[in-house]
Amino acid sequence: xxxxxxxxxxxxxxxxxxxxxxxxxxxxxxxxxxxxxxxxxxxxxxxxxxxxxxxxxxxxxxxxxxxxxxxxxxxxxxxxxxxxxxxxxxxxxxxxxxxxxxxxxxxxxxxxxxxxxxxxxxxxxxxxxxxxxxxxxxxxxxxxxxxxxxxxxxxxxxxxxxxxxxxxxxxxxxxxxxxxxxxxxxxxxxxxxxxxxxxxxxxxxxxxxxxxxxxxxxxxxxxxxxxxxxxxxxxxxxxxxxxxxxxxxxxxxxxxxxxxxxxxxxxxxxxxxxxxxxxxxxxxxxxxxxxxxxxxxxxxxxxxxxxxxxxxxxxxxxxxxxxxxxxxxxxxxxxxxxxxxxxxxxxxxxxxxxxxxxxxxxxxxxxxxxxxxxxxxxxxxxxxxxxxxxxxxxxxxxxxxxxxxxxxxxxxxxxxxxxxxxxxxxxxxxxxxxxxxxxxxxxxxxxxxxxxxxxxxxxxxxxxxxxxxxxxxxxxxxxxxxxx
Numbered sequence: 001x002x003x004x005x006x007x008x009x010x011x012x013x014x015x016x017x018x019x020x021x022x023x024x025x026x027x028x029x030x031x032x033x034x035x036x037x038x039x040x041x042x043x044x045x046x047x048x049x050x051x052x053x054x055x056x057x058x059x060x061x062x063x064x065x066x067x068x069x070x071x072x073x074x075x076x077x078x079x080x081x082x083x084x085x086x087x088x089x090x091x092x093x094x095x096x097x098x099x100x101x102x103x104x105x106x107x108x109x110x111x112x113x114x115x116x117x118x119x120x121x122x123x124x125x126x127x128x129x130x131x132x133x134x135x136x137x138x139x140x141x142x143x144x145x146x147x148x149x150x151x152x153x154x155x156x157x158x159x160x161x162x163x164x165x166x167x168x169x170x171x172x173x174x175x176x177x178x179x180x181x182x183x184x185x186x187x188x189x190x191x192x193x194x195x196x197x198x199x200x201x202x203x204x205x206x207x208x209x210x211x212x213x214x215x216x217x218x219x220x221x222x223x224x225x226x227x228x229x230x231x232x233x234x235x236x237x238x239x240x241x242x243x244x245x246x247x248x249x250x251x252x253x254x255x256x257x258x259x260x261x262x263x264x265x266x267x268x269x270x271x272x273x274x275x276x277x278x279x280x281x282x283x284x285x286x287x288x289x290x291x292x293x294x295x296x297x298x299x300x301x302x303x304x305x306x307x308x309x310x311x312x313x314x315x316x317x318x319x320x321x322x323x324x325x326x327x328x329x330x331x332x333x334x335x336x337x338x339x340x341x342x343x344x345x346x347x348x349x350x351x352x353x354x355x356x357x358x359x360x361x362x363x364x365x366x367x368x369x370x371x372x373x374x375x376x377x378x379x380x381x382x383x384x385x386x387x388x389x390x391x392x393x394x395x396x397x398x399x400x401x402x403x404x405x406x407x408x409x410x411x412x413x414x415x416x417x418x419x420x421x422x423x424x425x426x427x428x429x430x431x432x433x434x435x436x437x438x439x440x441x442x443x444x445x446x447x448x449x450x451x452x453x454x455x456x457x458x459x460x461x462x463x464x465x466x467x468x469x470x471x472x473x474x475x476x477x478x479x480x481x482x483x484x
Contacts, residue, residue, distance in 0.1 A: 045112070047089055048079045049120030053097065058124065062092035062278050065112075066233055067267070069274035086112055087228055089120060092275065093238040095131055097124040099175065104197035106205050109232040127173070132241040134173035137161065137202065138288075138357035140317025140335035142193060143211060145184035149343045150192045154199065157338050157356075160373045161200045164358070173240070176202050177247070179317040179335065180209025180290025184342075187212070190230040205238070206231040209290040209318065210251045210260050219255035220265070235268045237275050242364050243286055244279045246272065250289040250297050262291035263298045273306050284364040285310040292316045294325050294332045304330065313366060315357070321350040321449050322370060324403035333357060336370065336400065341433075344440045349449035351382070351427030352400035367474050370401040380478040381408075381470050385459065386428045393459040393484070395420075397468050398427050402453040405473030412463050420455035420468070427454065459484055 050072070051061040057076020062069060065086035072078050082089065090109035093099055100107045100122065110120055142157075144150045165174060176197075183189045197204045206227075213223040224234045234249040252263035279285070285307060287293075293300050293314050307330075314332035322336035340347060340354025347353050353372035360367045372379045381399045388394040397420060399408055408420045430448035437444045459466070467481040 044081050044084055045115070046079070046081050047112075047115055047120060048077070049089070049122070050076045050078070051091060051122045051124065052076055053124045053126055058094065058097075061094050061122075062237070062275065063089065064092070064236075064271065064275070065089050066235065066271060069271060069278070071278060082112060088112060088233045089115065090233055090236050091122050092236070092278075093124070093240075095239045095241055096127055098127055099203045099238070100124070101203045103194065104200065104203055105194050105231065106203050106238075107232065108236065108238060129171055129173070130241070131173050132361075132363055134175075134240050134243075134361050135168065136174065136240075136359050136361070137176040138315050138333070138335055138359065139176060139178040139204075139338050140356070141181040141209065141320065141337040141339055142178065142196075143181045143184045143209075143337070143339045143342060144189055144192060145186050145342075147192075149184075149339070150189065150196075152343050153192075153196055153338070157354075157373050158196050158199050160371070161202065161356075164371060164377075165200070165202060174202055175240070176200075176204040177207065177245070177288050177315065178204060179207045179288050179315055180251070181211045181317060182206060182209065184211050185215075187214070187226045190226070194230070205245070205247060205288075207247050207288050207290055208234045208249045208251060210253075210258075213251065213253050213260070215253070215258065220253040223251075223253040224249060235271060241361060242282075243284045243361055244276075246275070246285065246287045248272070248287065248289045250291050250293065261298060262293075262296040264289075264303055269299075269302055269306060272303075276306065276310075279310075281309045282364070283310070284361070284366065285312040286315060286366075287312060288315040290316060291318045292323075292325075292332060292334045294327045294330065295334075304328065311364060320348050321451060322348070322352040322400045322453070323350075323451075324401065326404065333368070338373075340373075341440070341446045342443050344443045344446060345433055347427070347430060347433075349430055349434060349447060350400070350451035350453070351398040351430050353379070368401075369472070369476075378478055380472070381468065381480055383466065383468055383480050383482045384428055385482075385484055388458070393461065395457045395459050395466055395468075395484070396428065397455040397470075398451075399453050399455060399470050400451075401472070402470075403473060407471045408455045409469050409471075410457060411467040411469075412460070413465055414467075417457065420457050422452065422455050424450055424452050425454050426450055 051058045059074045061072045063078045065082045067083035088109040182193050208227050214225050237246045250264045253260050316334050320337050323334045325332045335357050336348050336352035355372040358371045384396045426448045434446045434448050469479045471477050
């Protein structure tokens with residue numbers, strides 16, 4: 001298939017639309033950011049505009065500069081004074097409309113340096129089908145540092161996504177969100193990531209990670225300048241069907257060396273409260289950030305208070321392991337990474353294969369699975385044997401996307417033996433591959449991690465075969481057999 005035809009077909013399948021009205025960074029914007037990265041505006045500036053579809057105004061579309069949040073009027077118009085620290089005016093793309101994008105990188109914004117006295121117009125296209133059912137991907141930590149890393153992403157992950165997309169039912173609406181660490185401190189490689197997105201033909205939204213920060217421009221308020229130049233605002237929202245998606249930057253740069261912590265700025269929290277005032281409580285809230293929120297964001301209580309009353313799923317990365325956590329009714333998916341163990345092996349430090357999350361939406365109901373790169377969708381567990389501390393043979397099963405609703409059962413020589421015992425420990429393969437400063441050879445800092453998604457049982461010496469069946473929270477069964 002010719003590349004041009006492939007891209008056009010991909011846009012139709014994913015519900016993306018090429019944004020031709022604005023090129024993201026003009027020379028004027030770059031000069032303004034370089035001169036005063038904290039603020040492009042020297043004084044308050046009024047902006048007028050419209051959100052239209054086929055030339056007709058769309059009412060009720062949420063518009064923001066990252067500080068103020070308002071809706072378009074009955075004619076699709078908006079008019080407000082921008083904050084002096086604003087860098088963009090952006091919309092929260094309404095349900096039923098394709099995402100504005102340029103070669104897959106979503107462009108739901110206009111840099112303030114591009115705004116003149118003329119009216120700003122966001123021109124949207126209606127989707128040809130209902131978006132109450134749709135799918136999305138979560139990429140965590142592509143984290144490329146070298147051209148060799150990029151080559152692996154382009155030859156392993158990108159074709160895997162293209163294959164997955166082509167196997168989905170015709171007409172499936174699909175988008176992606178990368179939850180940070182797009183690169184590995186090599187900000188000049190952002191275009192390489194953008195090239196990967198273009199090849200996949202899936203519109204992608206971006207979230208900022210700790211390795212995506214400017215470390216030489218000051219403190220936290222200027223750490224996202226280069227990210228902004230390539231991908232737009234670092235906090236924003238959008239809609240598809242009855243799902244409201246929010247992207248936040250919860251990496252607080254402390255202004256010294258590489259020091260940072262998990263924290264959401266007061267500005268973002270104030271913006272989020274205003275943004276959610278326009279979102280019905282019966283809609284599903286999908287909130288994306290880089291650092292885990294439930295376990296590693298210092299002011300998570302403020303966030304949970306603002307989002308109280310919503311059915312919410314959190315999408316995060318950063319840890320290079322896969323973990324599902326549930327706290328006070330909030331579900332956090334902390335994803336295994338696209339890069340696996342920093343592109344030096346097949347599996348992350350907890351035994352999770354390199355890969356990404358796949359989510360299916362039906363109204364406000366969410367289903368998901370973890371897609372291991374290069375493996376079929378039903379590759380959800382691996383069986384291994386080892387010697388226990390007492391010297392006996394032991395079965396060890398890694399079920400990396402496990403959560404408390406899963407059930408893991410086993411059979412020995414076709415005889416049912418019940419459920420396996422869950423335990424915390426290290427996957428033996430990760431110990432073999434990564435334990436010690438000399439392993440792996442190229443990036444010796446990679447180490448095995450303890451994980452809770454291991455399951456074990458003693459193996460009688462006479463046992464010949466073992467079968468394990470893991471049933472996920474949606475009733476889907478995954479089965480693996482092994483000769484022991």
